[in-house]
Amino acid sequence: MVLYELAGADPELLFSPHCWKVRMALAHKGLTAETRPWRFTEREAIAFSGQGYVPVLVDGTEIVSDSWRISQYLDAQYPDTPPLFGGEAAIPLAAFINAWADRTLLPLIARIILLDIHDCLAPVDQAYFRASREKRFGQNLEAVVADRPAHLSALRSALSPLRDALRKAPYLSGVTSAYADYCVFGMFMWARCTSPVELLEADDPIFHWRDRLLDAFGGLARSARHAAIDGARP
Amino acid sequence: MVLYELAGADPELLFSPHCWKVRMALAHKGLTAETRPWRFTEREAIAFSGQGYVPVLVDGTEIVSDSWRISQYLDAQYPDTPPLFGGEAAIPLAAFINAWADRTLLPLIARIILLDIHDCLAPVDQAYFRASREKRFGQNLEAVVADRPAHLSALRSALSPLRDALRKAPYLSGVTSAYADYCVFGMFMWARCTSPVELLEADDPIFHWRDRLLDAFGGLARSARHAAIDGARP
Numbered sequence A, B: 001m002v003l004y005e006l007a008g009a010d011p012e013l014l015f016s017p018h019c020w021k022v023r024m025a026l027a028h029k030g031l032t033a034e035t036r037p038w039r040f041t042e043r044e045a046i047a048f049s050g051q052g053y054v055p056v057l058v059d060g061t062e063i064v065s066d067s068w069r070i071s072q073y074l075d076a077q078y079p080d081t082p083p084l085f086g087g088e089a090a091i092p093l094a095a096f097i098n099a100w101a102d103r104t105l106l107p108l109i110a111r112i113i114l115l116d117i118h119d120c121l122a123p124v125d126q127a128y129f130r131a132s133r134e135k136r137f138g139q140n141l142e143a144v145v146a147d148r149p150a151h152l153s154a155l156r157s158a159l160s161p162l163r164d165a166l167r168k169a170p171y172l173s174g175v176t177s178a179y180a181d182y183c184v185f186g187m188f189m190w191a192r193c194t195s196p197v198e199l200l201e202a203d204d205p206i207f208h209w210r211d212r213l214l215d216a217f218g219g220l221a222r223s224a225r226h227a228a229i230d231g232a233r234p
Helices: A017-028 A043-049 A067-077 A090-120 A123-137 A148-158 A160-168 A179-194 A205-219 B017-028 B043-049 B067-077 B090-120 B123-137 B148-158 B160-168 B179-194 B205-219
Strands: A002-006 A034-038 A056-059 A062-065 B002-006 B034-038 B056-059 B062-065
Touching: A002 A017, A002 A043, A017 A067, A017 A090, A017 A179, A017 A205, A043 A062, A056 A067, A062 A067, A067 A090, A090 A123, A090 A148, A090 A179, A090 B090, A090 B160, A160 A205, A160 B090, A179 A205, B002 B017, B002 B043, B017 B067, B017 B090, B017 B179, B017 B205, B043 B062, B056 B067, B062 B067, B067 B090, B090 B123, B090 B148, B090 B179, B160 B205, B179 B205
Parallel strands: A002 A034, B002 B034
Antiparallel strands: A002 A056, A056 A062, B002 B056, B056 B062
């Protein structure tokens, strides 16, 4: 399999939250894919997929884009590997959690790390990123991230339901992790790979959940390349 | 079975979001319980349950409080009735959605309907409600609800993940409703029963999902008593 993943100026800096959902899903299932680093401005390189965003998974003659559709594809195509869901009833609930990560967490984290992401990108991508994100937020990047304490506070408040759930079980999916966990964890990897800002306090149950997932699959996520801005990240 | 439920001055005005979760859960399973109306200030009436909040379900010699624990009890105790979850994997994900309803939606809806709730209560409860809620919000009730357009806008934005999920399936739980739906629907019943404010726009997929649940189980929710403030509620 080949997985097209968003990369920074450093081709080993793979930071997309949606690509991280797929990386963790592949590891969960014991599957491997060769990474093909891709930049925002390389639309023609994935034009074969019929759309313009990563992740794109190529599995023999199958071409699957969109992280959610890839998760469904992997469970259908590889039924003898550990399931990402665990029954039909869990799939729509996991879809909601994926939407919560994308619609609620992603914009809040963006307001903290957007300028750090910019600084990780190849120069040609920086111009695209600045223009598209400044249009989306209606402000220049520096203004979007200006009030970091307020944005951190808003994020930590929005994380309340995750915190509650993790007081009942070690993972969002229960006693072991599954795709719903990876949907949310992808957001934290996005920040970890690009920014020196610590999103969580050390006494937060979410901090410890994130630690468990950083260590999962032989430390796949913990050992991933990140922008070594402060050199002190654990 | 007997279910202790929060009531307004009118004993048939049953408006607690958590009690509505249980009402819908009982209907889903084809079970019935006799309602025992209860007011905030009647702590002694449910002291037998070992705590001070409703819902409290009494089933023979079993006493179960807390809507989430009641949902687990019902599936365990009545395994031959339709399941509220649908597999072990769905339970922790539904627990997250319950926490999202309680932690994210409930405070946002409170900022819209708090004064309307107050006006539905028996006089003795009004004093308790005003004091406890003004302490919680750090403002008087009139100030909490003052900027209704802003609160409605914040609520509709926070509902984005639900909207996304309901574009994929008719219910949060998929093709049929289940407990995760009732957790969220309870919040809308709380508002419907106490307030004339319409929380949703008519072209919102959530509006139509709510309509389907209002009609479920023979129109249990649609026919429920509500504060007929404007007389024009559908």
